[in-house]
Amino acid sequence: MTWPKLERGDLVVHGGGSAAVGSSETFEEFYAREFPAVVGLAFALSGSRTASEDLAQEAFLAAHRDWDRVAGYEQPDLWVRRVVSNMSMSMFRRRYAEARALARFAFGAATTLPQLSADDAEFWAAVRSLPRRQAQVIALRYLEDRSVAEIAEILGTATGTVKKQLHDGRQNVVRRLRLEEDDT
Amino acid sequence: MTFDTRARRAVQGIHRAVEVMEMSSTKTPQRLTRFDQYREGKSRNKRIAAFAVGIAVPVVLLVAAALVLKSDRNPSVPITTPSTSVTPTSVSGSTHTFKAPFTYTVPQSWALSGEDARYFSLDSTVVPGGHLIVLSGVRAGRLDCTNRPDLSVGTSSDAITTWLSTHPALDATEPRPVRLGAATGSYVDVQLAARARAMTCPYGRQLVTRHPDGPQGWGIGPIDKIRLYVLDLPGGDTVTIVVDSPSGGSKFQDLMDQTAPVVESFNFHT
Numbered sequence: 001m002t003w004p005k006l007e008r009g010d011l012v013v014h015g016g017g018s019a020a021v022g023s024s025e026t027f028e029e030f031y032a033r034e035f036p037a038v039v040g041l042a043f044a045l046s047g048s049r050t051a052s053e054d055l056a057q058e059a060f061l062a063a064h065r066d067w068d069r070v071a072g073y074e075q076p077d078l079w080v081r082r083v084v085s086n087m088s089m090s091m092f093r094r095r096y097a098e099a100r101a102l103a104r105f106a107f108g109a110a111t112t113l114p115q116l117s118a119d120d121a122e123f124w125a126a127v128r129s130l131p132r133r134q135a136q137v138i139a140l141r142y143l144e145d146r147s148v149a150e151i152a153e154i155l156g157t158a159t160g161t162v163k164k165q166l167h168d169g170r171q172n173v174v175r176r177l178r179l180e181e182d183d184t
Numbered sequence: 185m186t187f188d189t190r191a192r193r194a195v196q197g198i199h200r201a202v203e204v205m206e207m208s209s210t211k212t213p214q215r216l217t218r219f220d221q222y223r224e225g226k227s228r229n230k231r232i233a234a235f236a237v238g239i240a241v242p243v244v245l246l247v248a249a250a251l252v253l254k255s256d257r258n259p260s261v262p263i264t265t266p267s268t269s270v271t272p273t274s275v276s277g278s279t280h281t282f283k284a285p286f287t288y289t290v291p292q293s294w295a296l297s298g299e300d301a302r303y304f305s306l307d308s309t310v311v312p313g314g315h316l317i318v319l320s321g322v323r324a325g326r327l328d329c330t331n332r333p334d335l336s337v338g339t340s341s342d343a344i345t346t347w348l349s350t351h352p353a354l355d356a357t358e359p360r361p362v363r364l365g366a367a368t369g370s371y372v373d374v375q376l377a378a379r380a381r382a383m384t385c386p387y388g389r390q391l392v393t394r395h396p397d398g399p400q401g402w403g404i405g406p407i408d409k410i411r412l413y414v415l416d417l418p419g420g421d422t423v424t425i426v427v428d429s430p431s432g433g434s435k436f437q438d439l440m441d442q443t444a445p446v447v448e449s450f451n452f453h454t
Contacts, residue, residue, distance in 0.1 A: 120197030158313035160428025
């Protein structure tokens with residue numbers, strides 16, 4: 001799907017600073033509300049404690065850069081999740097973010113995300129080993145508790161495709177981790 | 185341990201990690217400052233990149249032009265003869281582990297994408313949203329969020345498609361007969377009735393289901409339109425073929441036109 005464009009002049013609320021078009025929410029409020037969950041999504045999909053915060057920041061940077069337009073979307077939170085889920089699954093971006101995180105380490109700032117338990121790390125590693133779309137669908141469904149329709153909107157795909165990828169992703173993780181079938 | 189149990193634990197792990205990060209973080213204003221600094225840096229990089237591209241493009245064009253002129257002067261370049269071999273336009277296949285075995289013939293752009301004892305799927309690489317899902321032994325769902333079967337509905341093709349076509353929460357076509365090899369039954373096109381779209385479920389409202397809490401059913405959301413082929417097999421089992429709509433049903437007929445020949449190629453064994 002394409003994200004709806006809001007024409008300038010429609011529903012415009014001229015506020016100060018980075019106030020949204022068609023909304024009273026500022027970028028800072030949006031950021032404060034959504035940032036932790038977006039870091040979690042980046043953590044699950046990138047597997048990197050050091051890079052996930054940077055990946056989330058990059059996604060919010062993209063939103064900030066174009067905030068007048070993004071804030072006009074019906075659900076800007078879905079848009080920022082689409083950006084971070086795509087970036088988190090990209091090796092190039094991941095290395096780029098890792099490099100920035102490394103530099104941050106070198107200058108003495110510490111990451112604040114703690115390590116996952118071995119079991120949890122193993123589960124998310126299995127998710128990341130799935131084909132890209134399956135991994136994104138699993139993370140959005142379970143971590144974010146998103147519905148099939150919302151996931152389809154975030155990833156710009158058909159709901160039928162999401163249902164199928166959810167099924168295939170689950171089955172693949174069941175096989176890789178030798179879990180029991182959800183069968184009775 | 186089941187997938188759902190393991191997933192719930194792993195999700196809690198991520199949530200705990202993010203909570204710890206939030207508790208130890210006092211950097212929100214700094215992050216916004218970093219955004220502005222980062223944006224300035226990116227803007228500068230873009231200007232540098234534009235300058236570099238401005239220089240590189242004419243150089244590349246000059247080199248390419250020189251190479252083209254050079255190749256035009258060389259008469260010894262062999263002329264290739266187009267291949268006379270004919271590319272096959274369709275491929276045949278058969279199930280291996282699916283418990284209701286069948287053969288099929290599909291265009292080359294379709295490929296097997298998943299198979300186990302109760303699930304078989306084909307994906308198209310060129311048809312948007314082109315998936316065919318084949319499920320064995322499913323029952324009518326309760327059309328709620330529970331994934332549980334409606335045990336008051338029979339298990340035959342006739343019982344399930346009649347139930348689908350008359351359910352008050354659905355807008356459905358009349359069942360139309362279909363025969364695929366030894367399997368006979370009917371198919372219906374269904375979508376949620378307008379009055380039933382307010383209730384949404386994570387997986388959609390379950391049309392057909394096999395396992396409570398499992399992934400082996402198929403749900404329908406407020407914007408979906410789905411074709412279900414429900415077929416009786418000679419051994420007494422039932423098989424369901426699902427064709428789900430792309431783009432909220434807006435291109436439903438296009439997808440049906442593309443998938444119908446594939447479904448019709450299915451030949452279930454006796």
